Amino acid sequence: MNKKLKKIIPAAAVGSLLAANAVKAAKFTPEKKDFPAVPKEEVNSERVQNNLSKAIQCKTVSNEDPNLVDWAEFDKFHKFLEEAYPLVHKTMSKEVISNASLVYIWKGANPDLEPMALLAHQDVVPVTAGTEKDWEHGAFEGYNDGEFIWGRGSVDMKNHLICVMEACETLLEEGFQPERDVYLCFGHNEEVVCSSDPGAEAIVKTLKDRGIHFDSLVDEGGAVLTVDIKGLIDTYIIGVGMAEKGYCDYKVTVKDKGGHTSQSPKHNGLGKLANVIKDIEGHQCDVKWLPFMDNFLETIGRTAKFPGRFVVCNYKLMKPLLKQVMKSIPASACLLRTVTGVSMCEGSPAPNVLPQRASVTVNFRPITGESVADVEKHIRDVVRYKDIEVELLRGKEPSRFSPVGSDAFNAIDAICSSMYSDKAVATTPYLVMGGTDAYFYEEICENVLRFAPFRFSVEILQTTHGTNERCPVKVLDDGVAFFKSYIRLVSKENR
């Protein structure tokens, strides 16, 4: 081959590869959606704002110990709902289950259809003692400054519950009648992790005994996130939680002789425990690429802009690199593995006493495909010092994945695509890190979706369970409109 040709051939190869990739990138656009635009809904803005404020004023704080719950606050909340939503209470049946959980049933015109359900929890977490004064407005005042409604539960999740109620009340005012039954299921102690008596579980048991099976349900979980990275992407990500991770607390204990600190050996029980912790932290659980991740990356990637899309369209080739990057960032690593969080330690009861028992509590969030028992095995495998006690304090298995593409999932996609039409919308399956009441409903429903129709900034999301929790007033109208459209679409027989 002559010299000239030797140069031309590789250049031509690279050129055609680039051209092929350009074609690939050009085709890598959002998939065509065959649903019609969803009409805009009327919303009573003033009423939803007032009612969220009043809802926050009911201190429905849950507690692991039912004796420490102020049940009068739940009664007050129920009374408020009755007064605020007269048509709902006139039209729907209402039942109180297990202390204070609520189930409303809106009878549909066609009893042959499976019911649909909307879930929310009434309870909120307490305000951490000593931080009350850090709030700009009292945590239970429900103060509305015109921009935000402040208070515990304004984001998690009285906003959601109130928007569901508003949607039903408004639909009733408009004379709407669903075809299938609509269930509203509001648990009373979702915030108690691994509660021994979850209201949601009691609701499910009651419904199961009655032979009820839901077509689909929506509970808290994902949200509407705006992702705007210059030159790469400017998209609303509609994260629909199709599954949630499990939960378990393991206590790992090292035993030792104890004795007086004046004659301490070089390493006592706590020193040995330090090595245990080092082993646990140093050997994180394996990374898994669950199938939803492909869907997640592809759906979002298809909304990327040039020149970003030129790279993103090859995300499958870049998976190994992507995995490495995601693994190193806690916010993305949790999508790929069972997360390990060392949280509590105990040693001896006094400064001059050597510990006879030293222990560490580790919280794990098992990912789908791994179990609470797998976590114990993992601990025993990675800790080199074998004379340990491993005790499960509490545990809950990860949920299963709901199928993508159900009518309920598509309804969320259709509504959000119409509602947030000013930029690209990527409705994508997502894995929820925390627990939800929806977990219990797997027994009576295959399409368990976790999605809150609120456009929140990361800053607002971070106030959840913290100081200055507040809900932007402007997202409430979208919340009510979403649930109105959702009930219209999903309660229909032929969707």
Ligand SMILES: [Zn+2]
């Ligand atoms: Zn919640």
